[in-house]
Amino acid sequence: MSKLTISRRLPDPAPVGSYRPEDVLFLLKDLSSISLERGTEDREEAIQSGTHYSEMLPVEYQPSAEYIKLFHQTLQESARKVALAAGIVSELVIRKRGFDIVLASLARAGTPIGILMKRYVKQRYDKDLPHYSLSIIRGKGIDENAILYIHERHPERFIQFVDGWTGKGAIRKVLIEAAQRMDEKYGIHFEDDLAVLADPGWCSETFGTREDFLIPSACLNSTVSGLMSRTVLRNDLIGPDDYHGAKYYREWLTEDVSNHFVDTVSLYFAEVFEEAAAEAERLYHSPASTEASWKGMKDIEQIRNEFGIKDVNLIKPGVGETTRVLLRRVPWKILVDRMDNPNLKHILLLAEDKGVPVEVYPQLTYSCCGLIKPVKGGEPL
Known part of the structure; x- marks a missing residue:
């Protein structure tokens, strides 16, 4: 029996984002009219001085023409690979849960992946799964x-x-805590299972691949995420009856490639149906191979000790997280498994553009790792 006694019905949110309405509904409060951005150095100092990252937004990186060209090139090269991984994780979810499910993407990096999963299931099985995008914030919890x-x-x-x-699995840990809290507070039970396209950190049991490869949607920020900002949670902006907030950058509509990304990948679904189903079947019947061993954390501890980094949050492993470091934090250096790794073209381009040193660190479980510069006390060493 549910403990849920709320008499009010939660309202439908105002429509935001550049995705098609049939692809996703954002459960977010529109904060587009409010100035929330802070410069990279200013924001980094605030974060490392104790201000929570969800209380402000980074100034979105405006990529060069060369970088945009690299995005399109990467998308053409990897669209089938992304489609296969999306197919595998979708097939795995179906084997575990059936079709009576709701997809709940974690904004914002989860949103395009949720759209791909929804489209895959529709094309493959003619089942229309409800799909929402919602906020989860490290240190504050789920919406x-x-x-x-x-x-x-x-x-x-x-x-x-x-x-x-x-990356390190921080969001999976927040989801585990959120599941316990929702059960205790409302009597609503949900599994803390997190389906991801790529699980290089070995922190999820439901994934499309564990290869740390370049997902093209990691290359950009809002312009590949439905023109949505990171999510915001601040007491003066978000009341008890509100959803977490975000900005909708309507002014960048001409630069938006959000639908182009999901449309391009979706073209390959029919081609990968059988391959995805076979791999999902193999994974489903060999649970030992999908176990979450949190293997990547061993890398993190070694890097932390070797480079004298006190705060583990200044270490961001994996292609996706390293990209985020270069786009919206103050990078100190980038560690890579090898310089000729084809997944690192955009990482090396960004590092060169921002004057960030790159070092080879061959023991990495991940393809790369971004180290954030401590703003007080100079370099870690």
């Missing part, structure tokens, strides 16, 4: 109102959380 909204409208469906990739 409980968004979960209540989904539960109100789909009380009998299993909520399948979706993200783009794993």
